[in-house]
Amino acid sequence: KxxxxxxxxxxxxxxxxxxxxxxxxxxxxxxxxxxDSGFIAIGLAYYNVKNAKAEIETLLNAQWENxxxxxxxxxNESDTYFPGADFHLSKLHxxxxxxxxxxxxxxxxxxxxxxxxxxxxxDDKKDMLGFIKSQIDKVYDNHKxxxxxxxxxxxGLVYIYxxxxxxxxxxxxxxxxxxxxxxxxxxxxxxxxxxxxxxxRPSKREYDHYxxxxxxxxxxxxxxxxxxxxxxxxxxxxxxNAMLIKSNTALIELYEKxxxxxxxxxxxxxxxxxxxxxxxxKLYDEELGAYVHYDLRNNKPIRFxxxxxxxxxxxxxxxxxRAAKLVKTMMDKFGGEDKYLCASxxxxxxxxxxxxxxxxxxxxxxxxxxxxxxxDYGYAEISERVKQDSIALIENDGFYEYFDSxxxxxxxxxxxxxxxxxxxxxxxxxxxxx
Ligand code: DGY
Numbered sequence: 001k002x003x004x005x006x007x008x009x010x011x012x013x014x015x016x017x018x019x020x021x022x023x024x025x026x027x028x029x030x031x032x033x034x035x036d037s038g039f040i041a042i043g044l045a046y047y048n049v050k051n052a053k054a055e056i057e058t059l060l061n062a063q064w065e066n067x068x069x070x071x072x073x074x075x076n077e078s079d080t081y082f083p084g085a086d087f088h089l090s091k092l093h094x095x096x097x098x099x100x101x102x103x104x105x106x107x108x109x110x111x112x113x114x115x116x117x118x119x120x121x122x123d124d125k126k127d128m129l130g131f132i133k134s135q136i137d138k139v140y141d142n143h144k145x146x147x148x149x150x151x152x153x154x155x156g157l158v159y160i161y162x163x164x165x166x167x168x169x170x171x172x173x174x175x176x177x178x179x180x181x182x183x184x185x186x187x188x189x190x191x192x193x194x195x196x197x198x199x200x201r202p203s204k205r206e207y208d209h210y211x212x213x214x215x216x217x218x219x220x221x222x223x224x225x226x227x228x229x230x231x232x233x234x235x236x237x238x239x240x241n242a243m244l245i246k247s248n249t250a251l252i253e254l255y256e257k258x259x260x261x262x263x264x265x266x267x268x269x270x271x272x273x274x275x276x277x278x279x280x281x282k283l284y285d286e287e288l289g290a291y292v293h294y295d296l297r298n299n300k301p302i303r304f305x306x307x308x309x310x311x312x313x314x315x316x317x318x319x320x321x322r323a324a325k326l327v328k329t330m331m332d333k334f335g336g337e338d339k340y341l342c343a344s345x346x347x348x349x350x351x352x353x354x355x356x357x358x359x360x361x362x363x364x365x366x367x368x369x370x371x372x373x374x375x376d377y378g379y380a381e382i383s384e385r386v387k388q389d390s391i392a393l394i395e396n397d398g399f400y401e402y403f404d405s406x407x408x409x410x411x412x413x414x415x416x417x418x419x420x421x422x423x424x425x426x427x428x429x430x431x432x433x434x
Contacts, residue, residue, distance in 0.1 A: 004395060005433055008426035011399055012043060015423045019075040020054035025401065025419035028195040030078035032059060034071045035167055036424050038110035039365050043427025045121040046434060052118060053131050056111065060138045062100040064093065067138075067145030069111070070102030071164060082191040088214065093222040104214070104222040105162045108240045109146065111139050112247025116254055117431075133258050140251060140264055146244060147271050149224040152296075156271065156278035157241055159296055161231040162213050166240060166308075168344065168358040170202040172351035173293050173302050174233070180298065181232045183212030200355050200417045234297040238283050239308035241275065246315035248272045279317055289329040291317075305333060305346045307366040313373030323377045331382065334405075340389040341382075342370055343405040354404045355417055361402035364390055368428045387432055399425045 015022045021032040022040045029036070037059045044052035062073040074085040085101040093104060115132050122128035150158035160166050163174050186208050192201050202210075213233050220226035228234065252268045255261040285292045285301060290309035293302040310330050312318055318326060334342050345352050345360045353359040367390045374383035393403040396410065401418030409415055 001433055004391075005430055008043065008399065008429050009047060011421045011426040012040065012048075012423060014421065016051060017076060019058060020051075021058040021073070021075060022051075022055060022423050024423050025421065027080045028192060028401075028419040030076070030080050032062075032073040032075060034059060034069055034073075034107040035110050035365075038114035039368070039424040040427045041114050042117045042121070043424075043430040045118045046430050049122065049124075049128070056114070056118075056135060059111070060135055062097050062102050063138055063142065064097055065095040066149070067141035067143075068093075068095075069106055069109075069142050070097075071105050071107040072103045074101040080191055080195070082189060083211065083214070087211075089218055090222065092218055096222070103164075104217055105165045106160075107165060108167050108243040109142060109247050110243050111142070112254075113243070113250040115139065116250035119254070121431075129257060132254055136251065136254055136258070139247070140255075140268070143244065143248065143251065143268070143271065150228075152228050155282065156274035156276070157236045157282060157294075158244060159228065159234050160237050160240055161217065161227045161234055163210060163233065166235070166237050168239065168306070168308060170206055170356070171306060171308075171358040172345055172349065173304055173306060173308075175351065176302065177233055177235075177295065177297070178206065178209050181209055181212065183208045186211050196418055201357055232297060234295070235302070236283065236294040236296060237308065238279070238291040238293060239311045241279055241283070242311045242315040242317060245272065245275050245279065245312075245317060248275065249316070276317055279312065280322075284318075284322065289325040291326070304349065304351070305329060307334075307342050307344045307363070307370070310342070310373070311366065311369055313377055314369035315373075316376065320377070327374070327377075327379055327382065335382075335385075338407050339405045340393055340403065340407060341386045341405075342367055342389075344402075347405065354406055354409075357402065357418065360405065361417055362389075362393060362405050363402050364394070364425045364428050368432065371432070390432060391429065394425060394429055399429070401425065 023030050024033050024036040037055050041052045041055040063069050088103040090096045090102045090104045119128050146158045163169055213231055216230055217227055248268050248271060252265055255265050282294060283291045285303060288305055290305045291312050295302050310326055333346055333348055340362055343360050344358050344363055367386050371383050371386045397403055397414055397416030399421055400416030401422040404415035
């Protein structure tokens with residue numbers, strides 16, 4: 001156990017950059033990513049408070065004037081990733097950061113609950129609360145951005161306009177949306193498949209779709225109103241919205257600790273009430289016994305079960321009865337003794353692929369949320385299994401980006417896929433083993 005933690009720290013230290021941020025993985029992801037940054041800060045908070053704070057600060061420094069926080073910040077130069085800063089041209093947006101280059105899309109809003117985790121972990125609470133006080137308004141402004149610009153039906157649910165915003169990049173959830181599009185065949189040079197076997201990454205045709213949505217956004221200077229009107233991809237994602245809700249809760253509690261912010265607390269509570277209500281009313285699928293995505297562009301629910309379906313447990317969204325149904329769905333489909341919890345996509349679906357990125361493999365960050373969520377709802381045994389499965393995967397296979405959920409394949413091959421020495425796998429292991 002101690003050796004694993006030592007190895008995890010070595011990985012984080014090796015991935016830490018001079019500019020004060022941590023890359024998710026050498027070669028494959030050579031810049032700062034928004035949600036990676038949050039999970040990484042949690043691991044760092046255990047042994048290097050200075051770097052943990054820097055991680056958050058460097059991300060928030062790149063915030064746009066409208067509160068938007070980009071999914072990648074290009075602090076540094078690197079030619080090992082595509083699409084880089086030159087492709088995204090975030091500065092087309094009039095309120096984009098003048099100082100930093102970034103993408104014009106975002107990622108799940110984890111920063112609020114990350115600040116709260118950092119406070120829980122800190123030995124010197126006063127010092128950490130002082131740091132939080134210096135950063136928290138930026139996170140509040142980010143939530144304000146979401147509620148002001150991305151809740152177009154005023155139902156407490158914000159949209160994402162790109163699969164890269166979801167974090168679950170190539171999930172089978174998006175397959176039917178791709179069928180509604182017919183993008184040109186772009187010519188570009190992939191870099192990811194020079195680092196990782198192509199069978200574990202999205203296809204070229206999928207990348208055409210990804211780039212096409214960005215081209216539409218760029219042609220409209222990343223204007224939110226235009227994007228809501230024109231993007232072929234417009235989705236209310238349960239994982240994304242659950243993270244926003246979890247972070248709302250965190251901001252409320254942190255502002256109450258800090259004091260003197262009654263207006264912001266009241267505003268957060270009002271967003272929160274509407275969000276939880278809207279979430280339960282719109283994103284729950286009775287028949288599947290799970291939360292699902294909603295396709296706003298084509299006006300229909302996307303009826304598939306994925307690990308995102310269970311993430312509302314981490315945010316306290318379902319009542320006890322609904323939580324019990326979620327847990328049953330999870331255990332029936334994903335929880336067999338021959339499997340590690342929790343595959344990222346329904347193992348019973350013909351779209352399941354246990355090796356391909358978000359089409360089936362287990363991811364440590366989703367497991368981490370499930371572990372805490374299940375624990376909060378009183379599922380001690382299952383939550384412990386999620387924790388032990390996560391540790392076993394890393395112990396047996398290494399600090400990979402994602403893992404095969406099938407136990408038996410390890411008789412003949414390794415089950416770790418994607419990038420190795422992956423920062424959030426290391427960071428969250430430190431937390432799980434604490
Ligand atoms: C990638 O390039 O696959 C990244 O995950 C996008 O954020």
